[in-house]
Amino acid sequence: MAREKAKDPSELTVEEKLKNLYSLQTMLSKIDRIKTLRGELPLEVQDLEDEIAGLTTRIEKINNEVVELKREISERNNNIEVNKVNIARFKSQIEQVRNNREYDNLNKQIEYAELDNQLNEKKIAEAKTLVEEKTRSVTDYNMQVNDRRTDLDIKKSELEEIISETRAEEEKLREESKNLELTIEPRLLSAFKRIRKNSHNGLGIVYVQRDACGGCFNKIPPQRQLDIRMRKKIIVCEYCSRIMIDPELAGVRLDSPVAEKPKRRRSTRAKKAETEE
Ligand SMILES: [Zn+2]
Structure with missing residues (x-):
């Protein structure tokens, strides 16, 4: 079959x-x-x-x-x-x-x-x-x-x-x-399932949204965003460990980017503290 x-x-x-993985996420959601x-x-x-x-x-x-x-x-x-x-x-x-x-x-x-x-x-x-x-x-x-x-x-x-x-x-x-x-590597699948289980909204894989992780909304550095767009290796969010996917690959059409900067900005100290966790 x-x-x-x-x-x-x-x-x-x-x-x-x-x-x-993203198709699986869509079905599971x-x-x-x-x-x-x-x-x-x-x-x-x-x-x-x-x-x-x-x-x-x-x-x-x-x-x-x-x-x-x-x-x-x-x-x-x-x-x-x-x-x-x-x-x-x-x-x-x-x-x-x-x-x-x-x-x-x-x-x-x-x-x-x-x-x-x-x-x-x-x-x-x-x-x-x-x-x-x-x-x-x-x-x-x-x-x-x-x-x-x-x-x-x-x-x-x-x-x-x-x-x-x-x-x-x-x-x-x-x-x-x-x-x-069955089409997903067991190791990747179990990692995905573990992330999903620990996540309050059941999301194990998310796409980049306004330069931020679509799961925890923390900013993603430009270099990392580039890596995600390259689709050459599996990249996870450094804050919430969710697997990241390029919106285009996920088949998502994002709203036109907002000109103004996000209201809530995180201090470098807070970012640093979370990274070290
Ligand atoms: Zn995240």
């Missing part, structure tokens, strides 16, 4: 090597952009799912508390009924007492039962207030869950859309870059 037709990578000229595009969405989907799970747990907990409160209310209502029956019985017994001791005793029992019912009524009122409050917050949380579910559905379909839209493109790019990698 393509592999058989390709020349031995070590036989390629520097110019060809740089060109291949496209893959990086696809990854960034959907990179945020899986996280957002995960966050929403976690939030819904948290809210659902909270709702369950409150619902259990409501069940417990309602159980307490019915228990206290039963107690009230029992006390009422007892009070009625004590009141009928009191009609037939034979001595003061019995009379006092029954009176005390009635008093206790009445006090107990007052307490039951108070606790029932408190529990009912709590049930109302908790029911209201369950309604609020349910509304929040519905909102998050709507968001989740939107994010999920966005993600699915991106994945289905970019899947073919990504697979094609991966396939092409794999083939291209």
